[in-house]
Amino acid sequence: MFTHLDENQQPRMVDISQKVAGDRRAVAQCIVQLPKAIKDYLTGQEIVLKKGPVIQTAIIAGTMAVKKTADLIPFCHTLPIHGCKFDVKIVDQGQDYLEIILQCAVNTNYKTGVEMEALCGVSVAALAIYDMCKSISSEIIIKNTQLIEKTGGKADIKQTPLYGLVLTGGKSKRMGKDKALINYQGQPHGQYIYDLLSKYCEQVFLSARPGQWQGTALENLPTLVDEGESVGPMSGILTALQSYPQVNWLIIACDLVYINSTMVEKLIAHARQDLVATCYENADQGFPEALCGIYTPLALKLFTKAKHIGLHCPVKILQMADYQLIKPDNLLDIANVNSPEDYVQIN
Numbered sequence: 225m226f227t228h229l230d231e232n233q234q235p236r237m238v239d240i241s242q243k244v245a246g247d248r249r250a251v252a253q254c255i256v257q258l259p260k261a262i263k264d265y266l267t268g269q270e271i272v273l274k275k276g277p278v279i280q281t282a283i284i285a286g287t288m289a290v291k292k293t294a295d296l297i298p299f300c301h302t303l304p305i306h307g308c309k310f311d312v313k314i315v316d317q318g319q320d321y322l323e324i325i326l327q328c329a330v331n332t333n334y335k336t337g338v339e340m341e342a343l344c345g346v347s348v349a350a351l352a353i354y355d356m357c358k359s360i361s362s363e364i365i366i367k368n369t370q371l372i373e374k375t376g377g378k379a380d381i382k383q384t385p386l387y388g389l390v391l392t393g394g395k396s397k398r399m400g401k402d403k404a405l406i407n408y409q410g411q412p413h414g415q416y417i418y419d420l421l422s423k424y425c426e427q428v429f430l431s432a433r434p435g436q437w438q439g440t441a442l443e444n445l446p447t448l449v450d451e452g453e454s455v456g457p458m459s460g461i462l463t464a465l466q467s468y469p470q471v472n473w474l475i476i477a478c479d480l481v482y483i484n485s486t487m488v489e490k491l492i493a494h495a496r497q498d499l500v501a502t503c504y505e506n507a508d509q510g511f512p513e514a515l516c517g518i519y520t521p522l523a524l525k526l527f528t529k530a531k532h533i534g535l536h537c538p539v540k541i542l543q544m545a546d547y548q549l550i551k552p553d554n555l556l557d558i559a560n561v562n563s564p565e566d567y568v569q570i571n
């Protein structure tokens with residue numbers, strides 16, 4: 225276990241001697257807002273002042289800072305910087321200010337990540353811009369410093385595109401009417417989940433049986449139709465994995481009535497690329513909520529095998545492989561509503 229406190233409760237640097245080295249990359253971004261007076265000094269994507277070229281200076285300052293990170297931040301490890309690249313965009317949208325969007329990408333092959341280096345790089349580049357421009361005006365705001373990408377280590381989920389799948393292909397026999405059309409949040413729930421996933425995914429599809437949504441409120445949403453016989457949610461999952469085998473799939477059943485942004489963000493933040501899936505834990509029974517999780521390309525082989533051996537239950541399929549469970553903040557978050565009795569209970 226890694227910890228920042230030693231046995232005497234004193235701070236210490238985490239010991240990473242046992243960690244395995246690997247390629248790691250991080251990208252940080254920050255925005256520098258400059259007053260419109262600066263526009264007079266703009267030449268293309270450079271700001272040329274008597275003091276010198278602002279953007280070039282910022283990039284040099286930022287690159288030097290990346291290499292100095294371990295000297296500045298107490299518990300950062302000294303690590304080899306294998307690459308450091310700045311991307312700078314000057315955005316003039318006709319307002320009375322300009323924005324400079326700074327991005328700093330750092331890579332290494334080491335035992336720990338380079339997000340602090342990337343953040344340190346953009347921060348110091350922004351300060352260099354401030355220093356260069358302050359004689360013209362001090363109306364300068366440095367804002368939105370954040371990490372926008374981190375890959376390598378155990379959290380490289382963002383390297384692979386994320387697609388969304390709303391499972392709607394069931395017959396809703398217990399409910400007696402289509403669960404994806406029930407209105408819980410002001411619109412048919414299939415549409416609600418589709419819109420929610422669209423905030424995080426490059427593409428989102430409904431998963432359905434052929435012709436299922438024709439003539440309904442969901443008919444215009446992109447849909448992946450089960451290939452072959454529909455034998456339950458695994459048919460929809462397998463179809464998605466086969467249709468786009470190179471992406472990660474965020475898969476949500478249409479009867480999860482409380483699914484929300486916080487839950488999706490938590491899944492994305494914790495998902496592991498080296499496992500078949502990351503799912504919420506059904507705390508009652510300790511099994512994975514297989515229909516509320518992120519599946520990696522590793523899942524294709526597993527689900528194909530399950531089909532061959534006639535195994536249909538997604539929970540049992542996951543249990544044949546390595547997956548990760550994360551705890552929901554609230555047990556109710558993963559409740560699914562299957563019957564009129566369930567429906568009454570939640571209302």
Ligand SMILES: Nc1nc2c(ncn2[C@@H]2O[C@H](COP(=O)(O)OP(=O)(O)OP(=O)(O)O)[C@@H](O)[C@H]2O)c(=O)[nH]1
Binds near residue numbers: 399432457
């Ligand atoms: N694509 C696809 N999705 C399915 C299939 N069967 C169930 N699902 C979806 O998987 C999720 C969980 O399924 P269930 O809770 O059993 O829903 P259901 O099969 O509609 O409900 P019952 O008919 O009452 O068992 C729901 O979002 C369903 O829409 C299927 O054959 N194909």
Ligand SMILES: [Mg+2]
Binds near residue numbers: 479560561
């Ligand atoms: Mg259900």
